[in-house]
Amino acid sequence: MEKIVVVGAGQAGASCVAKLRSEGFTGKITLIGEEHVPPYQRPPLSKAYLLGDMELERLFLRPESYYAENGIELMLDTRVDAIDRADKKVIAGGMTVDYDALVLATGSVPRRLPAAIGGELPGVHVVRTLRDVDEMAPGVVEGRHALIVGGGYIGLEAAAVCRKKGMEVTLIEMADRILKRVAAPETSDWFRALHTRHGVTIREGVGLERLLGDDHVTGAILGDGTELPVDLVIVGIGISPATSLAEAVGIEIDNGIATDTQGRTSDASIWAAGDCASLPFRGERIRLESVQNAIDQAETVAKNILGADQDYDPKPWFWSDQYDVKLQIAGLNRGYDRVVVREGEGACSHWYYAGDTLLAVDAMNDARGYMIGKRLIEAGKSPDPAFIAEASADLKPLLKG
Incomplete structure (x- = not known):
């Protein structure tokens, strides 16, 4: 070699x-x-x-x-x-x-909007590369209107940044709820409430009919016929x-x-x-x-x-930052049949189970819940869901034995 x-x-x-x-x-x-x-x-x-x-x-x-x-x-x-x-x-x-x-x-x-509905108009952006963001940045200006297409984590992160910059923000999601592909309804509800508190208008179950404008995007017609003024479009559709x-x-x-x-x-x-x-x-x-x-x-x-002959055994974890919220995700929630909600002071975590088996944890400003959940999943341990639901229960002893 x-x-x-x-x-x-x-x-x-x-x-x-x-x-x-x-x-x-x-x-x-x-x-x-x-x-x-x-x-x-x-x-x-x-x-x-x-x-x-x-x-x-x-x-x-x-x-x-x-x-x-x-x-x-x-x-x-x-x-x-x-x-x-x-x-x-x-x-x-x-x-x-x-x-x-x-x-x-x-x-x-990144998937892009079709040219036939205005996807190639100046002012329409995706978020993937340094060049993408450098081209977008001059349009992220206080008082302007941003349309976010797609309610996944990329779209929600973009919405948070635009609001921090003082923009008016509308986010549309064609599915009946944000984060549908990647998270439980409980997590969707939590982040919908977060963004609503920060002034984002979220429209679920609504697609994009077409964008308006000649030399630059100026508006959007949504699938339900609503027409919006738009100065900037950020596309986060996967x-x-x-x-x-x-x-x-x-x-x-x-x-x-x-x-x-x-x-x-x-x-x-x-x-x-x-x-x-x-x-x-x-x-x-x-x-x-x-x-x-x-x-x-x-x-x-x-x-x-170089000859190690080693299998790759992934330990999935992910994160997202939105406003003052740190979301940390451990495991994969595929196949879950129930979600246990654990509320804490300024923190919350959602624990995904398939039967009695712990699959994944979504932790919002809950670093301890994330850390313990991650270690439990990686060790193949599944605590009693009723115990997890007790907000006052100390999770740390679960790691012993």
Whole structure:
């Protein structure tokens, strides 16, 4: 193994190359990214960075000098045009880069509104890259009207930032409640109340008919016929795994680039990690769209390229910041049949059960509940739901034994 190429200079790609070096790999490493800046954190983009509370350099995962100092060739502003599996070459930016092992850490792409309803009008934005947020920022101005399309976590975070900036905000969600795809009704209710208190108008069960404007978005007609004045639109209707490179060369795709438990694709010389990769997990194939998964999966792939023969066993956790609320999520709530609500002073947590088995916890400003819930889930322990519901019950002893 002499040459390793990583395509995608996001969290997964950066974690992979760093791990390769820290594990002692001395061969050539090439990290190829389409953006013009070195790998950076994405979560703060729509929060601290958009608010102006974080400088650009603080977004960077590592100083740009790190890559040269560690013998990592960093090819920025470079698009990979093709992969030659037979000769083990990547064609990028008019150049050919040889590999012995190739890692696809291509991430995901945001879904956009169709051009036919005004999705390409200036003033309509998605939240994914630094460029997206830099283009959006001048329009986030006090007194203007923002329309948020989509009631998932990206949409809710965008709504919170716009309100903090003094904008009038309307959020529409086509489903009958916000967060329907990812959370229980109890969590939807909690965040609906939070945003309503902060002045966001939430319209559930309402889609977008079309946007209005010629040179810039000026309004919106909703599915129920309501017409709104609009100066800025932020679209948060989900993401899709970036699989086009893999698809073009016949690598197996199954809700992402399909990998085995070690991160290897259907080509033994090609690996995948991060948002673009789907992996076997508890009898099904899933993708985990989170920073921690990108780091852990990419580091496991790096070790396996070097011969570790290690299965990746994810421990899912996620977070979201909205106003003064820190949401922390442990586990996956798939298959839950009841939710136990635990109320505390200034804090709340929702515990998901399937029968008597604890699956996941949504913790709102409840760091202790999150920490204990996470450790219980990872240990395969399921406390009595009635005990969890007792607000005065001390959860810490649950970790013993």
